[in-house]
Amino acid sequence: MKTDEMYERLVDFFKEYGSGNPRVLVDRNITLLRAKQDNTEKEAVALLYEKYERKITRLYEKNEELLAQVKIRAKKRKRKREHPEPEIRKTEPEEAIPDMTIGESLVDAFKRNWDMYHDAVTNIPDERWRTGDIPYLTPARIVYHVLECVDYYSNPTSEGYVWGHRFNIDWEKNVTPEQWPTKEQTKIYLEEMMKKFDGWLQGLSDSDLLSPEKAFPWTGKTTLGRALYLLVHCRQHMGEINAELRRNELPRIEWR
Numbered sequence: 001m002k003t004d005e006m007y008e009r010l011v012d013f014f015k016e017y018g019s020g021n022p023r024v025l026v027d028r029n030i031t032l033l034r035a036k037q038d039n040t041e042k043e044a045v046a047l048l049y050e051k052y053e054r055k056i057t058r059l060y061e062k063n064e065e066l067l068a069q070v071k072i073r074a075k076k077r078k079r080k081r082e083h084p085e086p087e088i089r090k091t092e093p094e095e096a097i098p099d100m101t102i103g104e105s106l107v108d109a110f111k112r113n114w115d116m117y118h119d120a121v122t123n124i125p126d127e128r129w130r131t132g133d134i135p136y137l138t139p140a141r142i143v144y145h146v147l148e149c150v151d152y153y154s155n156p157t158s159e160g161y162v163w164g165h166r167f168n169i170d171w172e173k174n175v176t177p178e179q180w181p182t183k184e185q186t187k188i189y190l191e192e193m194m195k196k197f198d199g200w201l202q203g204l205s206d207s208d209l210l211s212p213e214k215a216f217p218w219t220g221k222t223t224l225g226r227a228l229y230l231l232v233h234c235r236q237h238m239g240e241i242n243a244e245l246r247r248n249e250l251p252r253i254e255w256r
Contacts, residue, residue: 112256140180
């Protein structure tokens, strides 16, 4: 008897006497025999059939119709085994692209940026806020500079802006620690600049963002380029802050 017919007879046997999916039961028993005796699938089918042969034979006595069905299924199994169908790989459904404008995407990116700066003002130890191992790497100084630039680049024109107007400090010059903004002053400034900058972004359409940048041409060819220029600038200085925190073995600001 050929292997495929023995296999299909075993399926009928387990359907009659087993509990569960008969083909799964047959395959499981074949796998166990192969694992124990290190034999081929053909040999395992023959051994399993031999084990239950008497009961299988009685199952087909005086049942020509069932036996005919076995032979048909055996031929189908043989064809399927010799000419397997190409596997159709299932692909995961693509996630829907959020319905956002360019401006809304930028607001989202800057929100993570603002959150990092809020954490910096909140979490840097008070004794390290207005001092640094070198004057440039003073956290209060760096954050003050970043916020001034946010103030500057969210204006409609590059002309007329007075640097240092907020605290009467030129960030590029060395001053005494007491002259740098306190944490509380910086938090207020941060909140104001967040609202100003996000309001500017939200007032721009995608067409506006892709229009030529005329007010700050060194930031890029489009208004979108101006926003990205500022985002990169903010991230650069956050990197400096984190590098200094790492060097002093202090907790760093979580990157977002």
